Amino acid sequence: MIPHSRPAIETADIRAVTEVLHSRRIAQGGVVEQFEHGMAAYFGLPGGVAVTSGTAALEVALRALDIGSGDEVLLPSYVCAAPLLAIQRVGAIPRLVDIDLSSFNIDPSAARQALTPKAKAIIVPHLFGLSADLTELEALGVPIIEDCAQTLGATEQGRRAGSIGILTVCSFYATKLLCAGEGGMVLSRDESLLERVRRLREYDETPSLYPGSTNLKMTDLHAAIGLAQLERLDSFLERRRWLAEEYRAALSGVGLVVPNVPTGHTHTYYRFVVRLPDLASTADGLHDIIGRFEVRGIQCRKPVFRSLHRYLELDGFPFAEEAERTALSIPLFPALTDEDTAQILQALRSEWS
Numbered sequence: 001m002i003p004h005s006r007p008a009i010e011t012a013d014i015r016a017v018t019e020v021l022h023s024r025r026i027a028q029g030g031v032v033e034q035f036e037h038g039m040a041a042y043f044g045l046p047g048g049v050a051v052t053s054g055t056a057a058l059e060v061a062l063r064a065l066d067i068g069s070g071d072e073v074l075l076p077s078y079v080c081a082a083p084l085l086a087i088q089r090v091g092a093i094p095r096l097v098d099i100d101l102s103s104f105n106i107d108p109s110a111a112r113q114a115l116t117p118k119a120k121a122i123i124v125p126h127l128f129g130l131s132a133d134l135t136e137l138e139a140l141g142v143p144i145i146e147d148c149a150q151t152l153g154a155t156e157q158g159r160r161a162g163s164i165g166i167l168t169v170c171s172f173y174a175t176k177l178l179c180a181g182e183g184g185m186v187l188s189r190d191e192s193l194l195e196r197v198r199r200l201r202e203y204d205e206t207p208s209l210y211p212g213s214t215n216l217k218m219t220d221l222h223a224a225i226g227l228a229q230l231e232r233l234d235s236f237l238e239r240r241r242w243l244a245e246e247y248r249a250a251l252s253g254v255g256l257v258v259p260n261v262p263t264g265h266t267h268t269y270y271r272f273v274v275r276l277p278d279l280a281s282t283a284d285g286l287h288d289i290i291g292r293f294e295v296r297g298i299q300c301r302k303p304v305f306r307s308l309h310r311y312l313e314l315d316g317f318p319f320a321e322e323a324e325r326t327a328l329s330i331p332l333f334p335a336l337t338d339e340d341t342a343q344i345l346q347a348l349r350s351e352w353s
């Protein structure tokens with residue numbers, strides 16, 4: 001079975017971890033610091049603070065901005081549960097916003113309608129490898145937390161996603177564009193915010209206890225993988241783009257919606273998500289298609305398990321719901337072999353030509 005995702009673990013990653021093991025310094029140390037510098041340089045930012053996961057990064061980002069009880073935080077409904085959980089953990093109020101179906105990202109005009117004077121931040125996940133419309137979102141005048149868990153290297157109007165917001169968060173979970181097993185990071189151009197994140201991440205040997213401090217430290221073992229992957233990130237993204245063009249060619253003219261790349265954007269294809277508009281009126285039409293691909297030895301997935309408004313039992317998110325019913329993620333990752341790719345292309349042609 002070709003899995004939906006598989007990390008690109010190569011000799012360089014294994015060597016990097018082995019070196020850390022040989023050093024006997026396996027907790028947070030110099031390699032974490034190097035990884036922080038490397039990621040900050042990637043975004044063109046002065047600094048980053050590594051933590052244990054993307055979810056933890058979102059939570060400490062909110063705490064660093066002093067967001068808590070009574071404050072509202074905007075976020076899209078069509079995304080994994082991590083941003084919602086982070087908002088709930090700091091005691092703030094989530095204000096869900098519908099998406100733009102053509103990009104799967106938060107719809108800036110819906111965000112404007114959801115704004116109230118209590119809004120203290122907006123979490124902007126860049127979904128599936130495509131930057132959200134940051135130019136329009138900046139015009140809302142609310143601090144932006146960019147969630148780059150699914151997008152590294154994408155640009156919008158020449159600006160790199162992740163380099164614009166007051167804070168940026170990353171995830172290095174096993175399936176991500178750059179993986180470390182687990183891990184996350186908060187980056188910013190504001191050193192005082194980064195210092196707050198550091199104090200939230202660890203509490204040892206500090207002159208006073210900082211409210212909310214806990215242990216969210218990354219280990220050098222994880223950072224070693226991240227750092228080794230960072231060196232190959234550009235080649236990973238190149239391979240992803242090449243695969244995406246192959247899939248596009250196989251699907252051209254077959255009546256389904258392939259990933260849109262809006263003018264002024266570049267896509268990095270964390271996911272290759274197609275839409276099947278015919279399924280808009282079915283409750284679970286994707287289930288059968290996923291089953292047919294499985295018979296062909298290919299694991300496709302719904303790219304978002306459940307829209308967040310459904311967890312909160314809210315109505316009024318028609319585009320998130322349509323995405324949930326019609327969007328299908330086809331495996332695309334740099335570790336796909338040429339045989340895997342040929343098998344996927346063959347399956348796409350048989351299913352839809």
Ligand SMILES: Cc1ncc(COP(=O)(O)O)c(C=O)c1O
Nearest residue numbers: 053054055080082125149171173
């Ligand atoms: C958009 C987004 N934000 C945050 C996260 C959370 O990252 P992690 O799994 O590292 O906690 C994810 C993970 O799937 C994600 O897709």
